[in-house]
Structures are given as structure tokens and as C-alpha cells.
Amino acid sequence: MTVHVVGAGLAGLAAALSLAGRGRAVVLHEAAPVAGGRCRALPDGTDNGTHALIGANRAALRFLSRIGARARWVEPEPGGLPVLDLRDGSARRVALSPLAWRDAALRPAGASARAVLALARLALPLRDRPVAEAMAAHPEFHRGFVEPLVIAALNTPSAEASCRRLGAVLRRLAGPGAARLLVAREGLGPDLVAPALATLRRAGVEIRLGVRLRRLVAQGGRAAALDFGEGGAVALGREDAVVLATPPWETRRLLPGTPAPEDHVPIVNLHFARPAETPVRFLGLLEALCQWVLVRPAGVSVTVSAGEAAAREEAESLAPRAWAELRRAALAFGLPGPWPEAPPPCRVVKERRATPRHAPGPPPLPARRPLPNLALAGDWTLPALPATIEAAVRSGEAAARALGAGRRAAAARGAAAPIAAPARPGG
Template sequence: MTVGRTHIVGAGIAGLSAALAITRQGGEAVLYEAAPQPGGRCRTIHPDHGFAHDNGTHVLFTANRHALNLLKAVGARARWIEPERKGLPLYETHTGTMRQIGLSPWSWLRRSHRPAGLGITDLARILRLAFSAQECPVASIIGDRPIMDSLIGPLTIAVLNTPPNVASAQRLGLALRRLMWPRASRLLVAGTGLSEDLVRPAVETLQTQGVPILAGQRLRHLVTSRDRVIGLSLTDRTVALGPDERVILALPPYEIGRLLPALPVPRRFEAILNVHFRLAGPERPRFIGVTGARAQWLLVRRDHVSVTISAADATLNEIAADLASAVWHEIAPILSHIGIDASAARQPEARVVKEKRATIRQDATLLPQPPRLPLANLALAGDWLGVLPATIESAVISGEEAAAVLERSPSAGTHAARHHSPRREDAA
């Protein structure tokens, strides 16, 4: 059987991962991306004036093996650093105090690293959550115990971007089980930024392997014949596919729903909002959790601080300037606490980035999942596929699985479609 080019649509992390997997198999790939640049939801924003910052802070855990392997494969693993080696600093707004907590249950053997209020019955609840046999909301297992505020609530929102009263216990349980392995819960961030430390190294690796990345090319529709794709109608061209060519759609679910309306896809999303303030920060990034405030996480870099608010639907319609002011008042004392010259009365330049569909809503209902190979020569990828939380890790895995499913499929690269007539006229 001959296997021709694989056309990958979407150059986010899932698409880049798929392209790397195809080239590892010895195959030929080409990427099409609607935006002017690759990276998708992982990107650094470089405005004409002022400071550059990521769209939003992204963290990886050392449990995210596939993501870390991708970083190694593109020579970027050393660019991701652990900002808080001694435990995660958590600032409690009501008391104005900061304590360090461990994210792994092993670290709780040290009293100083236990989340506030953790008791012996909580360990049983956390185990029930980690090995939850039935689907239910996270809050229905943890209840109103103090660890909901000091650990499980912030972790649920950070990992699932969904409030704990509706978030899926099984999805969080999967993540918790992965974090339980020794040294799996170390938290990493990009040393400089997402484009510099993730996207650009992946793109450069693909380019050295001869993979073209065509930006500004939105897939308008697929041209199909029977069960195969025979053409891609893009922004300014139509690409006709040979009988041995394949397609990977590495796209968000709403795009899959538009292109292939018969497929079941998740249709509810959650927002993430980031407020970035320009300031003189430390040489090495700091990462701090916050409880009792709207601000949830602070990533303090050399020239700015990024403040994350996940599951942010309630905040989306607020006027950006008002929100920035409120968030600055919350974080100025935290910055002072770590030795940065910050006063609530002196708010620096701020930028608000709202990602309305940051991830799918990962609640305790059964999320619709399409087949990975809905057409004979077309596979799907994207962070929303599968049972893991929708993150960089699941995006990387989905790209690898799309390449593998095409490789395994007997009809993906055959000549079966040669005599089919196109369903749309512009396939030629």
C-alpha cells in the first residue's frame, strides 16, 4: 500500500503534534492554519508597543509525559522551568498570609506542606475522587470541607476550567491519579513564553523536516466522495487529494461540527481571562496561587505579571478597565509580599485577554465524542477528544493518536476512491 501526503488542518498543539508524529513514521505532511501564525490557543502576543505576554499562563505538570516528550523531541525541554521547587505558594486573601502546599499526596507527609484544613477523612474523600467509579460532580464527593477552598476547588478550576459544583469527578480523578506518582506533580512554566519555548521550536523542527506550514489558510469545507475526502477548499485555493492522501483535522469541536455536521461534538465551553500588568519582576519567574479572590494564579515574570481567572464566564462582560483595577487591588499586596515594589494606588499598564472558548466545559455529563476516524482517510485531533482534561497534554496525545489511527487503517492510503465522482464541483 502506498501512503501519500497527510494534510493537517489546524496548527495548534494537536496539529503540530500530529505533524511530528507523521514525520516520525517517515511520512510527508503539510499544515494549513487559518490564523496568521501557528500555535492556536498557545501563543505569545507581541503588541506594537509595550510588553509581550502569552495569551494566558500555561502550566505543565511533570506527569504530562507526552507534552514533555514533544518538548524533548523539538529540543525545548530545558526551556520549561520549575518556578516553585519548594512547594506551591498559596496566598490566602482573607488573612493576608502565604503558605506553601504540596500538590502530591506524598508531600503531605510533611505537615508544613499540607493544604489548610486537611484531615484524615479528607484523604478518604480525595481517594474516592481519584478512583471515582461513577460520574458525578467533584463537589458531591468533597462537600463543603475546608479542603474544597484550600486545594480541590482551585485544582478543579485550574485543571478542568469548570466550576467544582458541576465539574467531572472522573476527569479530575484521572488527572489526580497521574499526579500521585512520585515526582509527577512538579509544576513547569515556559521560561520565556509559549511561542519562544514551545511553538517556535516545534515549527523549526518541522521545517527542517521539510513540512510546509501555510498560514492564513482556513478550511472552508471538505470535498468528499463516498467515505473519503478528495479535496480541501481553503481560503484562496482548493487542494485536490490523491487516492493515497490523508487528512487530519486538528480543530476545535465547533469547527468539526461545522465541517462534518453529522458528528457528535461538545458544544459548551468555558472562558479563561488573563490580566497582564507591566512591572519590574524577578529574574526567575514566580508562580503563586490565590484563594478568596477573583485572581486565581499569578505568574510573575521579569517584565510583567499575568493573572489568571479560569471558569470566567461571570467575568466576561465586565469592562476591561474596571476588571484590571479590581484585580490589581487584589494582587498588589501579594506582589509586595514577595518583595516587588507594588502599591494598590499605582496601577501599571494593563492588558486584558479574554478567551471565550478557552476549553470545552468538562462537566459530569457524558460529553459527546465522535469516532477518531470518521471517514476512511480522515482522522480527528484536538484537546477535546478523549477522557483526559482538555490541555496541552491531551492535544499532544490526540495528534499522535490521529497519526497512529491513519497508519493502522487499511483503507486510509489505498486507491479505493480513484473512480469516485466528487460531491462538490470545486474539487478539481
């Protein structure tokens, strides 16, 4: 009667929470010494990378509420995102929601009625092609708004990014409050991972860190055993089930033949130690190495998404370039504190497989429940959305539901050993 959740990224954490809420006994197994996966705190407390949520991320925000951490995520720029354009040094505030563009002061450069209409058309399920191609007639709007949005949402350069995948984002951005941008006040450790683990423990979930699933044994068309090497083996009883919430490459290794993305794109973050009494701030940069600057009391972080070139560059040359850019932005928007020319100590974190590349064309779509007692979770298993916290949380909840549906179907048949049809792909 136990569900074994493998992988304690956001998908696994959400699956475990959902299953515990359904009264299931849950054991959560994680290979790394810490939980959080691609959204985690490093041993010194630094985030692996800046993570932002938007108001449209309803499942992620609901998850934060359930773990008692919603108030720990703050909106740093309620008056519009401060953006510095390094091409000409112009500094302006830009609203992320097109609903706010009636105010000319918050409108991105080049946002003519025709350009905005061209962007709105991408929300329709039209022919898939690269975003840059679809927006070619509106170069200024593309440069100042669409390309940064694509890189932030899809972690893929606009010249390669799928219109369809961006369309899914645009449809969600339209509602009131949907474009509100939120970040963790202190960091992913205290504001996400620690409260999630504490909530799971209170709900009776057993958490095993540092145990890697080496092999998944399938027998008779169902998951029969989990082999954690030195971490022990688990024989699965007839009522036991598994949620495999591992990244695509690991899921393919454990369950060969699973359709999964193979091409990934890095994100590089540089974290500068600059402790200061400061409110949380979030700035954007155009025509720069870095796209985002996050200022928090513990330090300043910059993000290089779609960072293939940056991932190849040495930290020694990246850090001074990034610092010079963020310093210009800080001075342009009058952020308090000294901003010396020399960069403070910096930690560079390169996440080489941060997300799949969101290119045009149908993404791989694995079955949610490829075996009667095994469901898949992970941001990549819900390719209707870009690979984000929202997709991860939704996928974890969908996996929990799929196992529940399998149990109900088996109970209705009065069968102790359910051999149900796998759940619909992506459901």
C-alpha cells in the same frame, strides 16, 4: 502520499511532528496568522494566557523534548506553591502532591486523613456527580485545595465539575514528580510555538499560515478535496490523507454530525507590563478574582479560570481588582521590586471558548478516524483527559497512528483505495 494537517494548535503541531517522523510528506494549514491556537503568543509577544504543565503530562513534556524546548520550561516553585488566602490574609506554601503532605508545613488547610481519603476516592471510577457535592463533608479542604485544583485542571467550577474527569487527573498526580509544576520561562512564542515550527520546517513540513479551510469535500465515503477559498483548493489523491485538528465548533461545521462538546467556559488573563530583573515565580490566591499569578522578567500575568463573570466585566474595572490582589500576594511573599498601588498598563485577554465545560456525564466521543483517509485531533477528541496541552498532544499523535493503521490495513488487503472501518472512538 501527502497528509494535510488542518489547524496548527498543539494537536496539529503534534500530529505533523509525528507524521513527519513516520516519513510522511506533511502540509500544515492554519487559519490564523500565527500557530499555537489557544496556546499562542499574541503579535506583541504576550501569551494569550498563562499555561502550566505538570510532571504527569508525559506526552507534552516528550513533545517539548522533541522540539528542543524542554529546558525552556522551568519549575518556579520547587518548595511548594506559595498561596495567599484573601479571606484571612494567611500565607503558606502548599505541596501539590499528596505524597508531600506528610510534611505538615506543606499540607493544605483542612487536609485531615478523612478529607484526603474522600479526595482519593474520587480517583476510583464511581458514580459521576459534581465534585463539590462529593467533597461537601470537608468544606475547608475543598475551599483551600480541591476547588482551586478543579478550576485549574477542568476550568469548571467545582459545583458543576465532574468527579470522573477530576479522577483522571488525580490518578495521574499520584506518581513521583507527577505534580511538579512547570511554566514557560519567557513565553509561549519562544518556548513552544517557535521551536515547534522550526523543528517541523527542518523535518520538511510545509507550513501555510493564514489559510482557513472553508469546506471539506467528502466523496465516495472518503475525504476528496480541501477548499481553502482564496487560499486555494487541494484535490486529495488516493494515497493522501487529512488530520482535522480544529476546535469542536469548527470540526462540526466541516464534518456535520461529529459528536463534539457545545458548552465552553472562558479563561481571562490580565497581563501587567512590569519589566524587572526577577526570577520566574508562580503564586496562588484563594477567595480572589484571580487564581494564579505568574511573575516573569517581561511582566506579571494573572489568570481567572472558569471566568464567566470576568469575561463579562470591563477591563477598566478588572485591572485594578486584579492588581490589588496580586500586589498583596507579591508583598506577602516578599517578591522583589516596587509594587506600587496604582496598576501599571494592562492588557486583558478573554478567551471565551477556552475549554469545554467538564460537567458530569459521558462527554461526546468522536471516532478517531471517521473517514478512511481522515483522522480527528484536538484536545476535545480525547475526553478521558481534561482539555489541556497534554490531551491535544496525545490526540495529535493518536491521529497520526490512526492514519498509519489505516494505511497498513489497506496495504495488507493490497487495495489502492482503502475503505477501512473507522478507528475505534477516542483511540
